[in-house]
Amino acid sequence: MQKTWTFKSFTILSLALLVSACGSSTPGKNEDSSAKPSPAVNNQPVTVKIAVHAGIVNDADMKKYFIDPVKQKFPHITIERINTADKGSTLNELVAAGSIPDMVINYPYNLTDLTKLGIDYNMDALIKTHGIDLNRISPEYLESIKVVNGFNYYTGLPMNNNTFALFYNKDIFDRFGVPYPKDGMTWDEVREVAVKLTRNEGGVQYYGLFPDNVYRGAYQASLPFVDLKNNKSVFQTEEWKNLFQLWYNLYAYPGAPVMPKELNTVHGFKTGQIAMFSGYSGQLPDLLGMKDLKWDVVTYPSNKVAPGVGQRVDSPMMSITSTSKVKDAAMQIISVLLSDEVQTEMTKNLQASVLKDPKINAEFGKATPELSSKNVVAFTKPKVAVLKSFGFVPVGSAAGIPIAAFTDLLYAGKDVNTVLREADEKMTKVIAEELQKIK
Incomplete structure (x- = not known):
């Protein structure tokens, strides 16, 4: 059964998903300060236990990208997958039970979970020993790993990336005689198009754009959510005020009502009321199932404060745990996942590569023939x-x-200054409560 999501449920889901610099490395946690190379890798039969939620790597992908290619290159390695979605198998439960996996795969902000549990590991020496060329990886992924934990070394490496674009409904554009959007547009330019499409006709209210919630804009502009140096809130800064005003303007158009909470992005797009929405690659299969829907995509709109930048790093990170006795084998698995062959195969199957290679990126979606005519x-x-x-x-x-x-700005009649002041007060309270916990 197809679920119909309301704006409220979408906001709750979005929040739940949140939880969805390269440089010279200095000796750090778990690393021998002498930085001696590891001994030659022992290729004796070994089992590597990988803990990863089925929502990140399902059974088919585990076989396709992990088990089969690893067995071909390193036949001595057997992979045992632990689905952290299973009862009693969350990372916290595994650690409490003394069943710590050799590898953990999770999203970037979850790297801090490994540190809190005391099982994070400085992978720099292993990266060097196994010849992992970090110059092949787009630097934003590598920098993000270090930023999240505040370490000057790597506690994980990226696997692939959830990536974003702007979807548009060709029928709505054709109905109102508006030219299709193009690659490389800014949010301001997209708004100009959306204004032309936002109208009531035949008793149907059409909306030009669903840009998603404002936190997406914050991620795009790499805005801090808290001043960690001074332990202060930041929501009353000019940067946040400008973002809120920009995002409000993406929802509010002259002579038209603000999009109602009940009209969810995908639902409204499918029913033909929303002309454009910012979405992610995981939504492509669902839209392909709508045979009568004529749609295409262009690049995610950019903010003038971050030219050429789409959405944030949203890559599952492959981490080796400090307690693992098979770290070399675990790194061999990571080397396979970062190979051109596997990265290309993932890219063809709508899982964007973390590598710089434009030839690999050009393969995006090519395993799906129905996408051959789309951008x-x-x-x-x-x-x-x-x-x-x-x-x-x-x-x-x-x-x-x-x-x-x-949400208050859109629907509660409050102005930008008021909602940001209230947000600032809430964050100040959270900061105080969290600091009290760690004293």
């Missing part, structure tokens, strides 16, 4: 935004505050 390569064109650290502030609290503030 899906647009998903790979913008740069990704570097993450900002939330530090000791829980991700849900940090991002949830501006989400609630923006």
